[in-house]
Amino acid sequence: MKILIIGDVVGRAGRNIIQQELTNLKSKYQVDITIANCENASGGNGLTEKNAKEFFENGVDIITMGNHVWDKKDIVNYIDDYTNLIRPANYPDPCPGKGYTIFEKNGIKIGVINISGIVYLNNLICPFTTIDAILEEISSKCKIIILDFHGEATSEKIAMGYYSDGRVSLVYGTHTHVQTADKRILPQGTGYITDVGMTGPFDGVLGVDKDIIIQHLKSRRPVKFEIATGIMQINGLYVEINEKTGKCEAIDNFIKVIE
Amino acid sequence: MKILIIGDVVGRAGRNIIQQELTNLKSKYQVDITIANCENASGGNGLTEKNAKEFFENGVDIITMGNHVWDKKDIVNYIDDYTNLIRPANYPDPCPGKGYTIFEKNGIKIGVINISGIVYLNNLICPFTTIDAILEEISSKCKIIILDFHGEATSEKIAMGYYSDGRVSLVYGTHTHVQTADKRILPQGTGYITDVGMTGPFDGVLGVDKDIIIQHLKSRRPVKFEIATGIMQINGLYVEINEKTGKCEAIDNFIKVIE
Amino acid sequence: MKILIIGDVVGRAGRNIIQQELTNLKSKYQVDITIANCENASGGNGLTEKNAKEFFENGVDIITMGNHVWDKKDIVNYIDDYTNLIRPANYPDPCPGKGYTIFEKNGIKIGVINISGIVYLNNLICPFTTIDAILEEISSKCKIIILDFHGEATSEKIAMGYYSDGRVSLVYGTHTHVQTADKRILPQGTGYITDVGMTGPFDGVLGVDKDIIIQHLKSRRPVKFEIATGIMQINGLYVEINEKTGKCEAIDNFIKVIE
Amino acid sequence: MKILIIGDVVGRAGRNIIQQELTNLKSKYQVDITIANCENASGGNGLTEKNAKEFFENGVDIITMGNHVWDKKDIVNYIDDYTNLIRPANYPDPCPGKGYTIFEKNGIKIGVINISGIVYLNNLICPFTTIDAILEEISSKCKIIILDFHGEATSEKIAMGYYSDGRVSLVYGTHTHVQTADKRILPQGTGYITDVGMTGPFDGVLGVDKDIIIQHLKSRRPVKFEIATGIMQINGLYVEINEKTGKCEAIDNFIKVIE
Numbered sequence A, B, C, D: 001m002k003i004l005i006i007g008d009v010v011g012r013a014g015r016n017i018i019q020q021e022l023t024n025l026k027s028k029y030q031v032d033i034t035i036a037n038c039e040n041a042s043g044g045n046g047l048t049e050k051n052a053k054e055f056f057e058n059g060v061d062i063i064t065m066g067n068h069v070w071d072k073k074d075i076v077n078y079i080d081d082y083t084n085l086i087r088p089a090n091y092p093d094p095c096p097g098k099g100y101t102i103f104e105k106n107g108i109k110i111g112v113i114n115i116s117g118i119v120y121l122n123n124l125i126c127p128f129t130t131i132d133a134i135l136e137e138i139s140s141k142c143k144i145i146i147l148d149f150h151g152e153a154t155s156e157k158i159a160m161g162y163y164s165d166g167r168v169s170l171v172y173g174t175h176t177h178v179q180t181a182d183k184r185i186l187p188q189g190t191g192y193i194t195d196v197g198m199t200g201p202f203d204g205v206l207g208v209d210k211d212i213i214i215q216h217l218k219s220r221r222p223v224k225f226e227i228a229t230g231i232m233q234i235n236g237l238y239v240e241i242n243e244k245t246g247k248c249e250a251i252d253n254f255i256k257v258i259e
């Protein structure tokens, strides 16, 4: 099973790249399924139903989210209508949407889970308890299990990698919007990377206009964020999972810059 | 001018790698000067005078620090005795030690600056104001200027890269202990990477035993950290700076794993 | 000089109380000047120009602000038109508005300063450095100096009280919306209270509908805040300052509940 | 049932006051049971077994703790030996100690619960979920239930008061070390105060020497805390609970200064 992971898609720029590049990327890697983090896809924060539909139409199979999941308020109304749009599983019940999905492709079931870190982020339910509970439910149902762990602190993300090693096929981090250089296969066969990076403007700060962010950091006052313009990038991960064992057999990260 | 940057050296394991590998690395890259972040070098947090001396004896030219600078209490007594041991410049005055140094090699002056980020970290003086003030003092004295920006948030680190672009030769991040995959030369000629990573145990969490960190994150209680054992890694950066223009002409990151 | 201090005014409810009760309170205490913190006066966060004018018309002499100062975006356009509307002094320059004012009443000059704490709040310039710099400017101009220190952490607020003792007439805390029971005159003659409390709904959570806040804390998701209804309260402080010495001679806190 | 609550006891100074004053206070108010928060009793942070024993010998019936519970490392070894020493209930299982106890006096059972807030504090299990779960277990066993809610944010503490109103006899806050002026009986009969304050040095910052704290806040560097000296204070609450209904019938706060 060949899987393509796309890092946090930011704003219209990010959506446009997906529209233009995803078909090529998928055929280049002969991808079976594509998972994209879309928490910043609509105006930089959150996801509208219209944009969610476009991602699915443009070839994304599963959308994961993060701390910005509720920023477009309408999502609480539509999220339950989409089987393959998931949000961090560790929000307390009751909560709209769900934290994992089981996707089927070529007769093979792939569990996809989204969990948020809690260090420097919202105080959600313990990520480690959460992954234990979800695996208890789904491990017998699907050999291949993918975890998008949306976190800030490198310590928490690496700890989650080791904690899940041998129990899931892949743990990849999102949220920092900067790809890390540490992709590897952990001792028990789980693919791992601390962060896959982002998809959108190349010459901004996490996708936002750099002068606005500098102005914000210097003035310590609120600013109106605007998505950066210019050259684009798509950051992601390409992995191969053994369908019989659920082990990761290959993991490759890429940063593609598009002028 | 060829410069070797070494990411956060962690504990005895990290110190041992430096002792064993630094001479080879320096000759392999024909390095002129070596800068190492040593905030975690003694027992995982802080730096003793004994260890500082060893680093200098083993070939480190300049030591930079970070948020753990004061963890070994004796440093306030000895830091002013070492010209080439610097701590984050944005601590309020009066403060032991200094935030930059001008190092001379082959008749060429190299300014080395250490600044701490303030997002998710200690509330120090604004990093952007700080770099402006230091550059005002030293820009006329040295063409080559290197900044170790010790920060957590990717946004703040990238913003510092753009903010300093064209005014310093290199901005590299430290602190997260995970190397990022985004090294580049910015439009005005400044080399940049969000984080250079760490030097010490490979199979731990930022250098610490992984089971202890997982136990800490699950229990939410204090634990006694212990440095991980096993395979080692050295993470760093190799850069070439044009001595006439101060521009970065080459930047290359490396993660060397040592069994 | 008799001074009336009014704690954080919240929403329309708080504005109505001021309109109804301020004249009575001022005559009851024979107040010379009235200072009110209005950072939450417009819809719970921020202050519109229309509401600022109403406060001045209703008898407030000086308006202080806090971390919500920029929440109503228009304030950056009008704040410089109002001599007696001040915002935390420790925002970095350049910044709209100013951090202190010198008000004159009956031929006596009263310095009023607004500073924000930085523990658990925005990383502004050091409050202690800030008060030193302002006192250097104004101490020779006015005997009576009042500081609204807008902070979260009790440690930082008490520390500011002691730090300013003998140099200002009164340090009072705002921001937590809960009045503390620790008003006193410090050894060198400065009146002090950790927090004066709030003005607005009595049966809410800091002025906001209690069920909404409980829902927010349990769900960890964003909610739309609504100002609570029902019984009202006005929290404040009444102080007497010796005009010759600038020392505080009397300090009395009050919580008035209005059915 | 007459209950005496003692706010965070700080250091040897605080222990001495308890030894000297508790017998008088108990007889003055004809107290049936005494509950003291002792998280800072040993050297300012944590609680040794020796000091815990002294509190029980000096007339404290139940000891509650807070975020400093684990600071004296030996507590994990002895806490399970003491029925009436409780720690925040919302630490994840497994955890040494327990979060509530049922104390019996004159044939009447009194449930005493300790929960920590999570806003600005450690990311523990949701306090609201925690109180629900404990009440489910103990509500049928004891009419009188007391909650020490150890929190920083006033919003979270007030929200807990309303959330528990009618289900417990008393919710009192600890942790900020500053007594608030908002004690009241909530609509459904629960006594409430946001913080009871502290017991120890009067002229310090939360019990610590004020010059050391100011030095810490100005320098942003670690300091060695020392307990303040001089005048002492004991802060607390005196409440009367109806034994048949479990409702709070009287609540009175006190700050006693001892020269």
Ligand SMILES: [Fe+2]
Residues within 6 Å of the ligand: A008, A039, A040, A066, A175, A176, A177
């Ligand atoms: Fe994101």
Ligand SMILES: [Fe+2]
Residues within 6 Å of the ligand: A039, A066, A067, A068, A150, A174, A175, A176
């Ligand atoms: Fe995110």
Ligand SMILES: [Fe+2]
Residues within 6 Å of the ligand: B008, B039, B040, B066, B175, B176, B177
């Ligand atoms: Fe480090």
Ligand SMILES: [Fe+2]
Residues within 6 Å of the ligand: B039, B066, B067, B068, B150, B174, B175, B176
């Ligand atoms: Fe660090």
Ligand SMILES: [Fe+2]
Residues within 6 Å of the ligand: C008, C039, C040, C066, C175, C176, C177
């Ligand atoms: Fe406020």
Ligand SMILES: [Fe+2]
Residues within 6 Å of the ligand: C039, C066, C067, C068, C150, C174, C175, C176
């Ligand atoms: Fe505020």
Ligand SMILES: [Fe+2]
Residues within 6 Å of the ligand: D008, D039, D040, D066, D175, D176, D177
């Ligand atoms: Fe305490």
Ligand SMILES: [Fe+2]
Residues within 6 Å of the ligand: D039, D066, D067, D068, D150, D174, D175, D176
């Ligand atoms: Fe505490």
